[in-house]
Amino acid sequence: MVDSSYADERNQLDAIMAGIDKTVASYISGYIVDFLQSESEVDELSEVMDEVLKPMLQGSGSSGTDMDSILSRIENLTIQRLKENEALNKNSSALHKLDAPIDLRSEQERTSLTARMIQSGVRTDLSHSKGKVVTSKVDTKKLRKAEAKIAAKMEKRELKANYEASKLIEEDTLEDEFLMKVNPILDYTETKGKIKDIALENFDITFGGKKILTNAELKLVFGRRYGLIGKNGVGKSTLLRNISVRDLPIPTYISILHVEQEMAGDDTSAINSVLKADFFREILLKEESQIMASLKELGEGVSEDKDVESSKNQMGDRLNEIHKKLQEIESDKAESKAGEILSGLGFSSNDFSRPTRSFSGGWRMRLSLARALFCKPDLLLLDEPTNMLDIPAVVWLERYLQGWPNTLLVVSHDREFLDYVATDIIHQHSERLDQYKGNFSQFWATADDRKKNQRKEYEAQQKLRQHLQDYIDRWRYNAKRAPQAQSKLKVLEKLPVLELPEVEKTVTFSFPECESLPAPLLYMDEVGFGYSKEKKILSGVNINMEMKSRVAIVGPNGAGKTTMLKLLIGALTPTSGLVHRHGRLRIAYFSQHHVDQLDLSLTAVGHMAKNYPGKNEEEYRKHLGSFGISGMTALQKIQTLSGGQKSRVAFACLAVQKPHFIILDEPTNHLDMESIDALTLACKSFNGGVVLVSHDERFIDAVCTELWVCSDGKLAQFKGNGIKAYKDMVCPPVII
Structure with a gap:
């Protein structure tokens, strides 16, 4: 940037715009000076003239002036000064011999002293190479305040990451609020025609200062069932939590439910707790009950009061809409479906009427799972669902999820379960997500071949890179071969960055040999x-x-x-x-x-x-x-x-x-x-x-x-x- 006050240019601009309204002329003059001071280029001027200056001059209301001539003179003056700036910048950046050696130690000490003075709140004079003294305008109090705000925001974000998205809260009002967070659009019958695929690109996830994912991509096609696998501690559960609380940009009309913890117990019976999980159905039934009560109060038959008759008609129309929506979601079959799910997860018919508080933690976990299966959200997130289940319940869940109509993302280390349930596998490792078609057995059968192919591709690319680099280093300064070297350089820059497949550490357990003991043991x-x-x-x-x-x-x-x-x-x-x-x-x-x-x-x-x-x-x-x-x-x-x-x-x-x-x-x-x-x-x-x-x-x-x-x-x-x-x-x- 050229150090100048641009007073001459401002005077020339004022003379050019002598017949223009003073307010408009002053604004345009200041705008041009700012444009020159910002080290803009000549190519940018035409856009400024067409989009800013020309409309302002034409709208100034000045009569008897040649606007095109004024614009042309302003443009010529600005171009002339821009070229002068470029020449000055070019000369100032040229290499020149120093008159005397620089004492780097004294420069370092001065920089260190300046930093300490700024931290202590002292307003400091910063010396520049041209000798001009500029007073620091950093307000240390405001700086500390801004840093405190950032720290508070980071703390809030960390707390949000720990949000228990799957916990079904005890109080009814809070429970409804929870379900609304999971399914923000109550009338989910209206979302049937919408695209419910999820495509997330170039997103990062960190937790507790640790990078979980970097520039990751995740694509979930509606109706597919995805198994998420990876080593302990790689961040699978963290990814599910970020999806469930919508820290990632997922369309709001897609309902999400994350089953992670057991529900809180109360006096609600097991089957009613499952039925109440369908919040939209509960709202419709409640509204239906209220309308029926209102109609009963207004009485049957035709009334002479037009307002009463109009209210009856409106309530009748709304009642028809409610019945239609209840029919669409098969509300009349809800209780039998809830009973089927509870039975499949191991609850006896006597358990249906037991209050939820009478169940142990493992059985409440099953209730949480039953509620999620009954709700049928657009995206169901399950974190190790088989941990609290016995074999009959695991088998029932495997077979039930095979007919799951919506999107499923499940974390599991049970290979047989993934073979039965998953249509796709997502492998989380090295801060990335790799997606594969097929169940776990298909993924595992081709894992070694994929690693071998990745290694071959990596080694082949390294040889190509070395060949291109050798050619560039040899001929880049040769006048005849320089164009070819430049072409090779462009090819080298466009090559994708490949990584060598990670060498996974082998996990080994061993129990020491024991001495033999005589029977009976x-x-x-x-x-x-x-x-x-x-x-x-x-x-x-x-x-x-x-x-x-x-x-x-x-x-x-x-x-x-x-x-x-x-x-x-x-x-x-x-x-x-x-x-x-x-x-x-x-x-x-x-x-x-x-x-x-x-x-x-x-x-x-x-x-x-x-x-x-x-x-x-x-x-x-x-x-x-x-x-x-x-x-x-x-x-x-x-x-x-x-x-x-x-x-x-x-x-x-x-x-x-x-x-x-x-x-x-x-x-x-x-x-x-x-x-x-x-x-x-x-x-x-x-x-x-x-x-x-x-x-x-x-x-x-x-x-x-x-x-x-x-x-x-x-x-x-x-x-x-x-x-x-x-x-x-x-x-x-x-x-x-």
């Missing part, structure tokens, strides 16, 4: 248990286990599977019968609620040192590292770890006990697929006994050789051919 003889005489949970249980036993216990929730495990380890005492355990038998137990067994205020190393003393920190860290808790993760407080990482700490605690028997209650709930594979191999190679309760079909099939069914207070060995046969037996096909 562990058995039950006519064991029964009940918290009271009236409430018996198990009776007549007989089972014998050896060092090589691989036993899976399956059955519906509430049948007594966990009670059976607690009887085995001695946490419960049987009310009848005998549980025999070898005197030297060591049993390691992984609870379904294993987090309760961990001291969340300690680090993983600290927890192990407290509960299993006798080793130094390096030995504990090495042991934790063998279960994927390595580096700084081992020194973080356990409460800051993800669900899968907490599970790995619990498995490390099992291994350090050097058990003869490992008893696992739903061990795969929070593990990613790589960790499930590692646990599978560890259980298969362990030379002791394994007893487990799980709904993961693949895990059971890979580890166990015996299947025992716990149902109706009994425990009996299943005679069929594995877990698939059991699933087919307990779950007939579902008709949607």
Whole structure:
């Protein structure tokens, strides 16, 4: 920028516009001077003349003046000064020899001193190269105020990211408000003709200062079912929360429901809580009831009062509209649909009338899922929906979701579930999302081929880049070959940026070998248990286990599977019968609620040192590292770890006990697929006994050789051919 006051130009402009209104002339003169001071180019002048100056001059109302001549003179004057500016800038930017060396140390000290003075609130004189002194106009108080506003905004954004989008709130008014957030357009019968595909491009997501996604793309086609997979801690649940609270630009007419936590309990019956979840239906029924009551008050028959008759007609028309909309959403079938969903998720007919507060957390989670399935939102988000379900409920959900008419995005590590449900797979990794057609088996079968092709493509491009760069470096300064070198440079710049496929760390679990013990090791003889005489949970249980036993216990929730495990380890005492355990038998137990067994205020190393003393920190860290808790993760407080990482700490605690028997209650709930594979191999190679309760079909099939069914207070060995046969037996096909 040329340092000048432009007084001469302002005087010349005033002379050119002598016959123009003074206010307009003064404005145009100031506008031209500002245009010159902004270092604008000649090419920009024509646009300014046509769009700004010409309309102002023509609208000034001056008579007897030649506007075209004035515009031409202004344009010539401006072009002349712009060219002078360009020449001056060119000369000032030319290289010149310094008269004396510059003392860089003194310059650095002066800059540091200036920065300290600004931070302390002192108004500072900034010295420029031309010697002109400019006083800093930075108001430090306003600066601090602006920084505080930004900090408050970031804090608010972080709180919003933690918003519990799936929690069904206890009070009716708040519950309605929640559902309106999920489905902002109440009359969803009017959205039928609208396009409900979702296309999100170039979006970023951060959480707690950590980058989750960078320049990511996500495309969800209406009616497709997407399985979202990725390692523990990669940010899958965070992505679902950002979608559910509409932090991402999703059309407002698309209804979204995120099932993440169990609903709060109250006195509402289970089936009514499901029916009330359809907020639009509830509004229509309420309005219908109000209109019917109003019509009853006005009386039947024809009235002589025209206003009364007009009101009756209006209410009748509105009643017809309501009935039409209720018919469209099949309101008359709502109760049977709600009952079907509840039955499929394991609720008995007696449970339908029970108040929601009487159910445990796991069953309230099922109620939340039932409400979501009943609502049928345009986009349903499910986060590990099978964690709290037994095998019959998982199978029913698989078959029900196969007929899901809208868009589904589900996070799951259950491969069999994804094979049944997903039509597409979204792989979240390396701050990006990759989408693939087909279910999980199809994705997994081609994963190695994709990585090989990506590596070949990357290596081929690197060779091409090197070849082009060598040509450019060799000939860019040769007069004859310079055009070709320039052409090669353009090709090089247009090449897409490819990344080498990431090398994934292999996860390995291992349980130490144990010494052999003579039989009998562990058995039950006519064991029964009940918290009271009236409430018996198990009776007549007989089972014998050896060092090589691989036993899976399956059955519906509430049948007594966990009670059976607690009887085995001695946490419960049987009310009848005998549980025999070898005197030297060591049993390691992984609870379904294993987090309760961990001291969340300690680090993983600290927890192990407290509960299993006798080793130094390096030995504990090495042991934790063998279960994927390595580096700084081992020194973080356990409460800051993800669900899968907490599970790995619990498995490390099992291994350090050097058990003869490992008893696992739903061990795969929070593990990613790589960790499930590692646990599978560890259980298969362990030379002791394994007893487990799980709904993961693949895990059971890979580890166990015996299947025992716990149902109706009994425990009996299943005679069929594995877990698939059991699933087919307990779950007939579902008709949607």
